Amino acid sequence: MNKSAWKRAGVALTAVVVVSGVAGCQDGGDAKGAAPAAPEVQNHGDVTQVIQAAYEKTSAAKAAKVRMTMTMEGLGAESGTIEMTGVQGWAPAVMDITMKSSMLSAGKPGGPEQMRMIMLDQVMYMDMGAKQAAEMDGKRWMKLDMRDAADASGDKALQKQMTGGLDNMNQDPAQQLALLLDSPDLRHIGPEKINGMMTQHYKGTLTFEQMLKANESSKVLSKEDHDKLIANVKQAGLKGYDTELWVTEDGYPARMDVGMTMAKGTMQMRADYTDYGTKAAVQAPPAKDTVDLFEMMKDFGKNSDEG
Template identity: 30%
Template sequence: MKTSLRRSARRRAMGAGFAALLLGAGAVGCAKGEDSPKMTPVAAVAKAAKNAEDITSFRYRMTGKVPEQGRVKADAAMRMKPTVAMSMKMTALDQGADGTAEIRLVDKAMYMGGGAAAAKEMDGKSWLKFDLSELGAEGLDDPSLGAGQADKNPADQSTFLAGSKDVEDVGTETVDGVKTTHYKGTVTMKQLRESLKGEDEATRKRRFDQFTKLGVDAVTMDMWVDGDDQTKQFRMRGDGDKGPLDMTITLLDINEPVTITAPPAKDTMDLAEMMDEAQS
């Protein structure tokens, strides 16, 4: 039973890893408003990316395909201030029963919920807890623990398209009832690296590493910008050595209250305690 439990915990941790990784995939702010004066595609994309820096909380949906995980869908909410918190309900559509999970990040602890399937393997408890404060800096950066990007603002990645050499205005489109301008371009990893030269090392690592880990050499990016120069939707596509990436993030809310709570203690199993018991 212990071996099965550890195996199940690892599977769910990897599932959390792909979700947390995608939290850094470019979700940025959205709002409705009047059309802004016409700008060049590069200037429009850069302005939308700059506006994303003011995000303090948001909700969004995510659909697409992720290397090694296949087709995924998720609904998520994240708060950046006053403290970082995150909640995501996700489904890896190609992984059957093991592909559905919920993740919460609260008070430097990551919780993964597997519902009834997890409860069968964890003495009736449906949540697994990772205490990130005990893992230290290395633990926070370990994607297998689902923490890789969970405490970072996903809006960081919205700057990528501004580094493209071929940004173009595709035309006007309506996204989720909002009139937007669709921009598109391709960013190579070399261009991305050059665009980050003026940033500090932590920022460069945060924005660049997720793609190198997937073995992606170039990313085709689409951005739908509304009349308030905010991004309503974002799509990224690329071919990595671990499979294709094709992910679309649509913002449904921005800077609205986001409250996330830890699961009940009676329904939670602490991973550290579980491993100590297994070793003894």
Template identity: 30%
Template structure:
């Protein structure tokens, strides 16, 4: 088994993790409520009400498509549970030479990345790489920043609240999204304005949203154009985020399939898995 090959697989898979987890960051809860929102709600109030709903999300399932800075076009589908934390997603990097979707599973304090058949041929038939958070020094808290993800340890609904910092939210119209009647809203928001809008929030909410905001600051994004499609039950059915980062354009659309339903994620078979921590230990001893 070649360490250089594993690094290549890890690099390719980590790109998919970043795309999936970063832009799963646009996720907000969906519901099966029908009909447009109450006409009595102003656009700003409608967006604020939908943002408030994100605080109660315990699990969700969604699909995504778009462009990630530095990675190109991506698409995928994911399911996530917040408590206990668990995740399963399949991502395809359409502009990269891969042998198919990359699958990511988060189980307990371990993240598993499946590199596909090509990776298996280069890793003695093993198609999964295991990143054990405890063995990699993240036993106090799940810290996927070590893998380039940086999003798996928090509710991915948070980024949807950015639109509450916009000063020009407007109603675009009524549209049907994935069979659900919605009201479409759009606005632009600078990251500075959103940060200022957090002053009136409670400490826990403010810290969570500031943490989400920091990743976009690090990307070099200063202004976002955001769209939200909100259903009759005041949940967001679809979300789009556009902006310019240091490494290129950001443009992701996330459509929500369900939420607050049981999510079960299992680890891949041990016989198909390479333990990165064990491998690194062997290299150091060697």
């Protein structure tokens, strides 16, 4: 497989991991009318009640259509804009999205600028395109099965971390709302119209430590590794996640914006969801059309040793 294909796969995985770690908003769909009756600025108790209710509704919805935009600046080769649209489910965790970004073309004129990605049963599938399929015996889907890689390692702690990490790629968005309740400065900004709907606007900041605490895969880290990770993040200049949330009169979040500022650059993500409760009928591509990434890596390792 050529270098540009590896880069496209890397961009795709990076985008999904980042988005799933911070995404957690839903759109009110057909909700119309005025914003819910509320004081000009809600007190902390009112805010907590609204976010708690949004958490319960989002959790019960189980799936929605999603539209996300992520912009990275000042991060060298990782800088650029990524757009993702499709369907996401979180009970069970599934995803079928199309990602568009000039980053996928790997600097090649005329290269593909979009990729379809499917996640199902802890396996990620990435459509590498017809041109790449010609170099892989007609198999255009790259398969990434974290369970197989974890089992091959023989390390139980690593197995738990790797499979938990894939779950977090499609983390229950309701859990993001629950996490926002822990923000020490969560506050109500006021009414605002978003996507044609009247909403109430909220804002808060989460520390990296709070996000890490909520991440299941981080719980297998030793204290030494945990402290080292915190130190490295602080060295990178990441202090926390600035989060903004808009909630419709129906009690569903309509939008979430998340911003991260680091010493070398910034990342901004906006997520809008529609069609709560939509059927997430996600299907894996046929096995005959897939190539296993880890099996391919094993072959590369054997060829390298023989060389």
